[in-house]
Amino acid sequence: MSPEPTAGTAADHAAITPDDGAVELAELRRRIDEVDSRLAELLEQRAILAAGVQRVKPVGGFAGRDAERERALVAAMAGRAPRLGEERLARIMAGVIEAGLEAAEQERGVERP
Numbered sequence: 001m002s003p004e005p006t007a008g009t010a011a012d013h014a015a016i017t018p019d020d021g022a023v024e025l026a027e028l029r030r031r032i033d034e035v036d037s038r039l040a041e042l043l044e045q046r047a048i049l050a051a052g053v054q055r056v057k058p059v060g061g062f063a064g065r066d067a068e069r070e071r072a073l074v075a076a077m078a079g080r081a082p083r084l085g086e087e088r089l090a091r092i093m094a095g096v097i098e099a100g101l102e103a104a105e106q107e108r109g110v111e112r113p
């Protein structure tokens with residue numbers, strides 16, 4: 001069973017949606033910048049954890065890619081990001097995961113074509 005959505009509810013949407021066009025472009029961009037700043041920290045944190053996984057897995061890096069695990073984490077995220085949904089989230093997370101694997105391999109001096 002999929003988890004209850006804890007974000008993306010009507011109340012959340014109202015809280016971040018401009019009311020009556022009163023919120024200016026600059027204000028919306030300021031809010032996006034704030035979210036992006038948090039996102040960057042979370043992505044950095046995630047990449048560090050993913051690098052740790054590569055060190056302890058029997059086969060790490062791109063060679064040990066686990067499609068089932070990737071599907072499961074996207075499905076778990078989808079309930080929290082209903083606007084994006086599973087298909088779009090899968091595309092986003094493929095990029096996030098690949099970037100993490102690349103950084104981990106670079107750190108370990110693995111040559112990639």
Ligand SMILES: O=C(O)C(=O)C[C@]1(C(=O)O)C=C[C@@H](O)C=C1
Binds near residue numbers: 066069070097100101
């Ligand atoms: O969980 C793993 O096995 C990982 O290697 C981590 C991770 C991820 O970044 O979340 C990376 C590659 C795998 O394909 C699946 C997940």
